[in-house]
Amino acid sequence: MIEEEFDAIVIGAGMSGNAAAYTMASQGLKVLQLERGEYPGSKNVQGAIMYANMLEEIIPDFRDDAPLERHLVEQRLWVMDDTSHTGIHYRSDDFNEAKPNRYTIIRTQFDKWFSRKVREAGATVLCETTVTELVRDAKGKVIGVRTDRAGGAIYTDVVVLAEGVGGLLGTRGGLRKMLKPEAVALAVKEMHFLPEEVIEQRFGLKGGEGCVIEAVGTISRGMTGLGFLYTNKESISLGIGCLVSDFAAMRESPYALLDALKSHPSIRPLIAGSEVKEYAAHLIPEGGFKAIPQLFGDGWVVVGDAAQLNNAVHREGSNLAMTSGRIAAEAIVQVKSRNDPMTKLNLALYKTMLDESFVVKDLRKYKDMPALLHNNAGNFFTTYPRLMSEAAQNFMRVDGTPKIEKEKATTAAFIKARSRLGLVSDAVRLALAWR
Amino acid sequence: MTNPVTNLRVEDKLYQNRYLVEPGRPHIKVRPHAWPSANLLALTLVCPAKCYELYDKGQVEITPDGCMECGTCRILCETSGEIEWNYPRGGFGVLFKFG
Numbered sequence: 001m002i003e004e005e006f007d008a009i010v011i012g013a014g015m016s017g018n019a020a021a022y023t024m025a026s027q028g029l030k031v032l033q034l035e036r037g038e039y040p041g042s043k044n045v046q047g048a049i050m051y052a053n054m055l056e057e058i059i060p061d062f063r064d065d066a067p068l069e070r071h072l073v074e075q076r077l078w079v080m081d082d083t084s085h086t087g088i089h090y091r092s093d094d095f096n097e098a099k100p101n102r103y104t105i106i107r108t109q110f111d112k113w114f115s116r117k118v119r120e121a122g123a124t125v126l127c128e129t130t131v132t133e134l135v136r137d138a139k140g141k142v143i144g145v146r147t148d149r150a151g152g153a154i155y156t157d158v159v160v161l162a163e164g165v166g167g168l169l170g171t172r173g174g175l176r177k178m179l180k181p182e183a184v185a186l187a188v189k190e191m192h193f194l195p196e197e198v199i200e201q202r203f204g205l206k207g208g209e210g211c212v213i214e215a216v217g218t219i220s221r222g223m224t225g226l227g228f229l230y231t232n233k234e235s236i237s238l239g240i241g242c243l244v245s246d247f248a249a250m251r252e253s254p255y256a257l258l259d260a261l262k263s264h265p266s267i268r269p270l271i272a273g274s275e276v277k278e279y280a281a282h283l284i285p286e287g288g289f290k291a292i293p294q295l296f297g298d299g300w301v302v303v304g305d306a307a308q309l310n311n312a313v314h315r316e317g318s319n320l321a322m323t324s325g326r327i328a329a330e331a332i333v334q335v336k337s338r339n340d341p342m343t344k345l346n347l348a349l350y351k352t353m354l355d356e357s358f359v360v361k362d363l364r365k366y367k368d369m370p371a372l373l374h375n376n377a378g379n380f381f382t383t384y385p386r387l388m389s390e391a392a393q394n395f396m397r398v399d400g401t402p403k404i405e406k407e408k409a410t411t412a413a414f415i416k417a418r419s420r421l422g423l424v425s426d427a428v429r430l431a432l433a434w435r
Numbered sequence: 436m437t438n439p440v441t442n443l444r445v446e447d448k449l450y451q452n453r454y455l456v457e458p459g460r461p462h463i464k465v466r467p468h469a470w471p472s473a474n475l476l477a478l479t480l481v482c483p484a485k486c487y488e489l490y491d492k493g494q495v496e497i498t499p500d501g502c503m504e505c506g507t508c509r510i511l512c513e514t515s516g517e518i519e520w521n522y523p524r525g526g527f528g529v530l531f532k533f534g
Contacts, residue, residue: 036523036525036526038455038526039530041531042530042531042534043529044534045503045531048534106533107531107533107534108531108533109533127526129525130522130523130524130525147525148525149525165506166506166509178514180510181511186483186507190448191533235533244507244510247481247507248473248474248477248481248511251477252480252481253480254481255445255448255483276451277451277532278451278452278531278533279448279451279503280503281483281484281503281507282503282505283505283510
């Protein structure tokens with residue numbers, strides 16, 4: 001039984017929860033963090049790419065001891081059909097800098113490290129503890145939590161809900177609505193282990209350099225989805241995710257998609273001979289700006305995936321999580337320093353500050369993208385990838401057909417598949433949604 | 436297509452994972468039903484751990500031992516009341532080694 005009262009209780013020890021707990025504890029607040037897993041990270045799944053700037057804002061010297069896998073020097077964007085891929089690759093030696101911009105990480109290891117920092121900053125971290133209920137006073141203000149451990153409620157001035165994408169407490173407590181199947185993706189992933197030198201040979205890497213591949217196309221079988229391959233030091237994270245609504249409507253199995261991706265002729269040689277050591281599944285918020293729920297209330301704020309803060313277009317999630325956790329914590333510290341109560345009115349500061357950050361600005365920029373991709377999945381994820389692949393092959397293959405005829409055939413294929421109006425309309429809608 | 440890497444069954448995939456299952460306390464339950472909804476039926480294919488199975492008489496049942504706690508079934512079937520979803524008790528359930 002915990003008799004003490006806390007300045008803040010953070011629910012969850014993922015990216016956003018750790019960022020919030022660390023920031024508040026380092027500012028001298030009395031923080032309790034509750035995590036249902038056996039150890040921090042044991043319930044957490046990510047691709048995973050970690051963006052340095054957002055962590056630097058929280059722990060400037062993280063590179064000294066954080067478990068980082070590879071710094072990224074190359075990114076490949078692939079459009080795939082059943083036998084081929086067409087790609088845009090960007091590789092630059094500029095990314096071999098003193099303080100690299102992006103790293104691959106292994107979440108469980110990273111989260112253990114982050115949690116150690118949180119404890120060193122002075123927060124109390126209690127694992128194997130599932131929060132079952134928010135405690136409210138007569139006016140509805142959140143004043144504490146109940147857990148599945150023996151003992152009564154634990155009281156606090158403010159609760160930071162960093163409970164992840166599903167977020168039982170917030171959805172059941174009426175703080176936000178249940179996620180809609182079209183606003184969330186299900187991703188599955190495997191960890192393929194290979195010797196370090198084999199990975200470096202296959203991707204042309206040296207000295208801790210890393211390469212990532214992200215792919216759309218027939219691999220998602222007409223669903224709105226994305227495949228990914230990330231190089232870690234001695235392993236490759238390989239996975240694929242599609243909207244839950246699409247999975248349900250198409251009755252596809254995620255593991256069948258993953259196995260098909262693994263046997264694709266473009267992927268297969270990259271993972272040949274690997275030993276799979278884990279299979280994971282996780283949901284990813286995909287609703288974007290329009291899915292952001294109420295972010296604060298009397299005695300509570302919500303951060304990270306629980307707040308649906310994920311940039312589907314740029315595949316950024318953990319940096320939005322860390323940043324929202326940090327900003328929520330800074331807002332709480334400000335309110336606390338003025339000796340003001342943690343009311344809805346005062347905690348609105350969190351949203352004001354978040355609106356000013358890249359988090360909300362980026363999501364607002366792409367506010368129409370989720371609906372566009374979802375409503376045109378067949379075109380964007382099957383028709384166009386097939387057309388692109390045919391066009392590329394037509395362009396590359398030398399067979400005595402006059403070039404003018406080849407070009408006419410490619411143009412005709414696009415028009416046949418989508419019509420002239422359809423092509424223009426797709427281009428305009430994409431441009432508008434991107435703008 | 437005999438590459439062993441690409442021929443794993445879901446059971447074999449899950450075998451790689453670590454779990455701490457609390458006996459007799461399943462964290463997800465399917466409510467008794469005459470006929471499953473389209474979403475509940477879809478879960479027999481969509482659940483990434485293949486926890487849901489269709490039984491002879493047309494009902495869907497769950498064995499959540501291999502559950503990775505992704506929440507997909509909750510998204511699809513909680514609103515209809517067909518399933519009851521809770522987190523496993525603290526410390527139990529899937530324990531990701533890498534995540």
